[in-house]
Amino acid sequence: MSAAPPTGPDGGPGVPLQVRRSLREDEDTPRVVEAAIRDFQQRCGGPFTPLVVVIAALNEQPSLGPMLDEVPHVIDGLDVTLLVIDDGSTDATTRVAREHGALVCRLERNCGHGAALRAGYRLARENGARFVATLDADGPWDPADLPAMVRLLAEDRADFVIGSRQLGRTENTDALRNAGVRFFSALISLLTRTRITDSSSGLRAMRVEVTEHVRQTQPQYQTSELLIGAIFKGFRVAEVPTVMRVRTAGESKKGRNVLYGTRYATVILRTFLREWPTRVRARRP
Numbered sequence: 375m376s377a378a379p380p381t382g383p384d385g386g387p388g389v390p391l392q393v394r395r396s397l398r399e400d401e402d403t404p405r406v407v408e409a410a411i412r413d414f415q416q417r418c419g420g421p422f423t424p425l426v427v428v429i430a431a432l433n434e435q436p437s438l439g440p441m442l443d444e445v446p447h448v449i450d451g452l453d454v455t456l457l458v459i460d461d462g463s464t465d466a467t468t469r470v471a472r473e474h475g476a477l478v479c480r481l482e483r484n485c486g487h488g489a490a491l492r493a494g495y496r497l498a499r500e501n502g503a504r505f506v507a508t509l510d511a512d513g514p515w516d517p518a519d520l521p522a523m524v525r526l527l528a529e530d531r532a533d534f535v536i537g538s539r540q541l542g543r544t545e546n547t548d549a550l551r552n553a554g555v556r557f558f559s560a561l562i563s564l565l566t567r568t569r570i571t572d573s574s575s576g577l578r579a580m581r582v583e584v585t586e587h588v589r590q591t592q593p594q595y596q597t598s599e600l601l602i603g604a605i606f607k608g609f610r611v612a613e614v615p616t617v618m619r620v621r622t623a624g625e626s627k628k629g630r631n632v633l634y635g636t637r638y639a640t641v642i643l644r645t646f647l648r649e650w651p652t653r654v655r656a657r658r659p
């Protein structure tokens with residue numbers, strides 16, 4: 375199936391996208407992020423609700439609207455702020471996000487999934503949120519799972535909660551991808567001595583402090599860096615079952631499985647080597 379041609383912010387012709395898949399942030403990224411954050415704070419700054427759902431989106435015009443519509447306005451008694459970080463999209467992602475009730479912080483060019491999420495975490499902290507949840511913009515994660523996850527945080531039974539397709543199920547039939555999910559989760563479990571079944575899930579809910587205390591540098595393959603760092607900083611990690619759906623529109627940005635896997639493994643090992651010497655031994659109370 376050939377990819378649909380890109381469309382611009384107003385639905386007209388757009389420019390083809392160059393997705394950054396490097397393991398190192400571009401020199402220019404901090405400037406792009408600062409400019410976007412400044413612009414956002416001038417336009418929309420002010421206290422957020424206690425729970426912010428952060429969604430990094432890169433050319434997700436077809437899937438983003440339906441996905442945003444699925445997120446409840448109130449989760450476990452907490453009002454929800456929807457915050458989309460448009461990661462330099464060349465289509466109408468920003469317009470669609472606003473039309474579906476989200477606040478939008480727009481990076482002027484693609485900086486990577488990790489960099490975009492970090493901009494969202496920072497805005498959540500600076501605007502007083504208590505909890506941050508993440509979802510992917512192409513709609514694989516069911517927001518109906520968020521209440522159970524947020525409840526674990528609100529009842530102080532966990533600091534970081536992952537929606538696990540391994541405890542639930544996945545509709546993805548790519549055997550290599552599914553084996554990778556199991557393999558990397560087992561590797562992280564071994565390295566951190568903490569049982570993890572889904573290290574690459576994009577469905578997460580956490581205390582905002584987790585995003586502040588865990589060192590994060592990865593522009594793209596960010597899930598394992600945040601997870602390993604959170605465990606070694608003593609945050610309590612929990613998992614709940616979820617059903618992962620497959621992308622039904624738009625294009626995958628992650629690259630082929632083998633390349634993806636190699637880079638993902640590199641991030642796990644580098645993060646482990648960096649964080650292990652500074653690990654705290656006791657879990658937070």
Ligand SMILES: Nc1nc2c(ncn2[C@@H]2O[C@H](COP(=O)(O)OP(=O)(O)OP(=O)(O)O)[C@@H](O)[C@H]2O)c(=O)[nH]1
Pocket residue numbers: 393394430431432433434461484485486487490509510511512513514594621625626627628
């Ligand atoms: N890969 C990638 N995703 C980004 C980037 N910026 C934002 N995103 C969003 O991050 C999410 C994950 O990217 P996907 O391309 O869906 O990756 P994936 O889920 O592993 O692959 P699929 O099987 O195609 O769903 C999507 O919602 C993207 O829109 C980026 O620079 N690269």
Ligand SMILES: [Mg+2]
Pocket residue numbers: 510512514621
């Ligand atoms: Mg996806």
